[in-house]
Amino acid sequence: MKKIFPNATEALDGLLRDDMLIAAGGFGLCGIPELLLAAIRDSGVKNLTFASNNAGVDDFGIGILLQTRQVRKMMSSYVGENDEFMRQYLSGELEIEFNPQGTLAERMRAGGCGIPGFYTKTGVGTQVAEGKEHKEFDGETYIMEKGIFADLSIVKAWKADETGNAIFRKTARNFNPPAAMCGKVCVMEVEEIVPLGTLDPDHIHLPGIYVHRLIQGEHEKRIEQRTVRKKETA
């Protein structure tokens, strides 16, 4: 079982092709697979669809793939912080499918669990429900949403052992576990690969069964909205 690769480019070798669906972890710029995104940009692969809660900012996160026009479609819940995204979206170069955030997370989780569809109250009576199957359960109306089955998952964790058992740190966990679960192949980048036996088996957030390839690297971990309070007012 050799999951560890020397770098992002080699970890993605043979996995990338035009027109593929990639599920990416992260929320805003927090917990994004920044090394793998850079390697995907460098590969030149095109017409990508990304299932990702956000689209990064102009020069970080998925934003770097928008600069190079490698993305055709986004499946996201909120894309507010990216000027280039907005330009391509308004000019019709980029397609967007807005998903309520919980629907997007559950679609990934469901896909990873082999569940092709599920019913939810979220979005009933809104644009999101248009064209979707409606069904009543005990007098309440629900709409059907489909599981996401991605060609590739790219995620970022804090630490993992060589089998891919991973732990995340604070709110950097976010979409990473559901994104990891829903891909045919999952490549994970971590800040540190630790020796077997280091991680407490009771504390694993994502079991290694979901992780096929693993790299360790240096992360920039950029802060999107630095907000602080003054010591005096505490």
Place this chain on the structure above:
Amino acid sequence: MPWDRNQMAERAAQELEDGMYVNLGIGIPTLVANYVGDKDITLQSENGMLGMGPFPFEGDEDPDLINAGKQTITELRRTAYFDSAQSFGMIRGGKIAAAILGAMEVSEKGDLANWMIPGKLVKGMGGAMDLVAGVGRVIVVMDHTNKHGDSKLLKECTLPLTGKGVVDLIITNLGVLEVSHKGLHIVECAPDVTRDDIHAATEATIV
């Protein structure tokens, strides 16, 4: 005197009860945290955290610790982290007692519009549709009228909906209104604001 932003937040905080798990939206709702006093309230941040603490002191910012508005925050002794699927699982599962959020329009039936204006740049609904569909009680905090002086409390929303029949209580600068089967019901007026003032500023049916 109508309420200002802080007074609206203070009034909204009165709706919270000891032991509640609550989700606060961006803007005035965020200020509600300043007014919970001694009540034992646990704040949820839908990007995967229960027990959200205040903003960090300068130098203590952690890129791995942000709220749903992508701002740096801190954790508390009670904090728990989880992934987005579980986070919205607890929202959709009705485990969050209340959500306090802003709005562009609310109808007399409790319909809520707060995510898009046709013809303008649409950024997305984020977690708003999940929250209003799933939590126990939806409390809207917003100005009573828009910048043109038009009522934001309408018979029917004109903007695309975030949720249908989801709002329970509306707190505006003029007062507090409850959504009932027949229309809106005035619960309280801001100081020196009369019921007539609220009627005059409201397009929706007040019963």
